Amino acid sequence: MPFGARWREGGGVDFSLWAPAAESVALMRQDGNGTALHPTPAHPAQGGWWHVHASDATPSTRYQWQINGDLKVPDPAARQAPDGPHGLCVVTDPGAYAWHKPGWRGRPWHELVFYELHVGTFTAEGTYAAAEAELPRLAALGFTAIELMPLATFAGDWGWGYDGVLPFAPHPAYGTPDELKHLVDAAHALGLCVFLDVVYNHFGPDGNYLHAYAPAFFSPVNESPWGAAINFDNDGSEMVRAFFVHNALYWIEEFHMDGLRLDAVHAIVDESQQHILKDLSTQVRALADATGRHVHLVLENEKNQPQWLTAPQGTPGSYDAQWNDDFHHALHVALTGESQTYYAK
Template sequence: MSPDRFTHDMPFGARLRPDGVQFGLWAPGVSAVTVEVVTGDSPHALEVLAAHPMTATGNGWWRATAAQAGPGTLYRFRLPDGLVVPDPASRFQPFDVHGPSQVVDPGAYAWQAADWQGRPWHETVLYELHPGTFTSDGSFAAIAERLDHLVDLGVTAVELMPVADFPGRWNWGYDGVLLFAPDARYGTPDDLKRLIDAAHARGLMVFLDVVYNHFGPEGNYLHTYAKPFFDEAQHTPWGAAIDFSRRPVRDFYIHNALFWLEEYRFDGLRFDAVHAIEDQSALHILDELAQRVRDHVAGSGRHVHLVLENDDNATRFLGEPGVRFDAQWNDDYHHIVHHLLTGEGHGYYADYVDAPMDRLARALTEGFDYQGAPSPHRDGATRGTPSADVPLTAFVDFIQNHDQIGNRAFGDRLTALAPPQAVEAALALLLLAPRPPLLFMGEEWGSRQPFLFHVDFGEDLRQPVRDGRRNEFARFPGFSDPEARARIPDPFAADTRDHSRLDWETRDDPAAATRLAWIKGLLATRHTAVTPMIPGLRAVGAARFADRGLRVTWRNPAGSTLAVVMNLGPDPAEAPVPGAPTGPVLAATPPGAETALAKGHPLPPWTVIWAREM
């Protein structure tokens, strides 16, 4: 293989061979399988060119080789009852999830930035975007055209929400059913590779959000021929759990992770909602997956990062960067800050209304707020494990993300819910803290454009999904009335998707331009003054003052010290600040707050002051 070509060989799917294409399918629930080579320009007008009965090779595996097949060939599997299904390991689905799969030559793309090795974890500043609404075109190619904006902004990593092939014309990302195929609405496999290649050429890492806890409700055919893929005795919010006790199932997901990292050169993966993964195996699937990834890149010099979303607040999968999982999304941090800025205390925010500044002190110094304490929102069930001994960089902090916006009834961003000064204080705290921060697309200029839940399933699923979503909000303030719930946007309407598209045209408005310039300045300060300090940095103190006042200090073995003083409330902080920073101020909001601190005056509302101490 040429040094500018990258492929990942898998024991299933379509594999290019000198004698044609070898097809492999795990279908333990059927007595026969035929692979059909087809042609046509629509899923409703396909002609079968050849049919190859597959051979049972043991343990539920079926294989066949088609001599006349090659790159570009359309194929599908026919089951004994006549049902035709796509390849669950399809690399591309030109006619959506119900259509035939297409053979792809994974080594056809010549990488321009083939020597890219990534960046160390402590340099990470994440920018989460939805491929379908980040631009008006909603494509990989259109994202590539905006990369210079992201470089100029100062982020170091682009995080793509899931791209796995989903049913219909649009999807917010979490209903993928063909996990190896980038959705054709965003572009071809080579289009995605060109995007990643262009990002690497600019020094940007690219992460992919992957979903290993469930499949979407439409287009997953595994249950028709591989029922053992699921454990009917274990239930999740999406139905029967994936059965990770079975070797073919484990290999399917391990190869998926390696496929994205090797064949597409992604720099990292974010694993969605792993608390919903049920696995009682002696070696948990996440442990095996991390081990396989680390073994795969060992000795290459390449930086590869693995990040979890885990509502359990469990730290057992975390470790030093590059050893197991590098980090975990810190929902506690978001929920505390959101409550402080908006006053919201319903739903899961109920867990954070009591002593929120003490909770923020714990989150900034120890990672999680909930480390085994009972959760009122969960009827008193305990949540979390101790996290004080985990590296600071093992927690990804944010004040907005796709979940916290898209799961609101009207897709409200924080900019529509909190005063501008409060949001600026939260951004100043987030972007200079010695942990990986995450921005959601448009946050850098204070976008108020909603990001709404939007999907496009078949007609039989539409009303149940509409009703289910609206009923979810019945217990929330303002939605007890059915008429109020009826105003929640229809996820199947084109307007809902269109209203979620990022408002690039507002970026140059005076207020937006000012916010953008300020964020660029904060990130420039982070890269020059904070990032070099981060390795080895540990929290050494947190002190409260007044109602919403907090001072936190971190120090690394080299003696470098970072401190922040804040007043995250709408009133001045009258009490004396316990030990004003002694070194140069790195950033302060609002303007002049550092002078008030130096003179011993009350801190203004929504103050954040960062300094390096001598």
């Protein structure tokens, strides 16, 4: 993955930031005492990239970036941000967790019975570890899959998760990345698949610093219902598309997720020759084929576009299922009388 901090097994860490609008970039690392931050100027490279190799950095090194000599920002591809998007990020070793079920291959689609859960409210503790303790109960009830609501780090401790700003960093209020991996591992030991709800249509407003140094992340012509739309088809979109495709692959490969539920894809505007949804599906299917796993892709799509769903299951570029929002909305209107936004005729 070209984004973020990559630890070398031979020693040191490669740090990379795509900041095409920055005039200068420095890597700020915390010293061994956990107090002062020390700057290392980043080297500019082609295409708006900035790089630093730190030979003495290790997994657990805390860092952030400094833009144009003053603004301190998190790494948008950080794998861990224990203090949220306004704090320091942490270098991780992606291979450090020892999986107990490394040979898990998932389950075919026709076997899946879903239980959707929000980690922060599913238990009184609101943690990955506490949710894991409840998995045997879900398995005993007959569920064969759990779908975790969005986990991308957002500002504050509690929220629905749909305003994430660090898509690669599991939300720290729920626990560490390894505790999330342990939850997935435990689910697989019980025969449960794990799906993750991902949001690729916008970034949340609090803790989103991308406008300051990578405005090409955002469409110059489109808006979403939640703010600036993501740029998938204008200048600079090649790197933006890669960012989100790598994010999808990251959750499946590093966290052994069995599938993704893509939030509100009707709010994704892409007039490219190949739509980002097709690009993402094609690369996820390639990963599934290469690893021999059942990996499933689900849409939320208010437009009910059949072209994403009509191909045989597992076809590159296609999706396996779609949320039945029509049923939900009709029932909601019947019960509440609400008729605004989603519920308008």
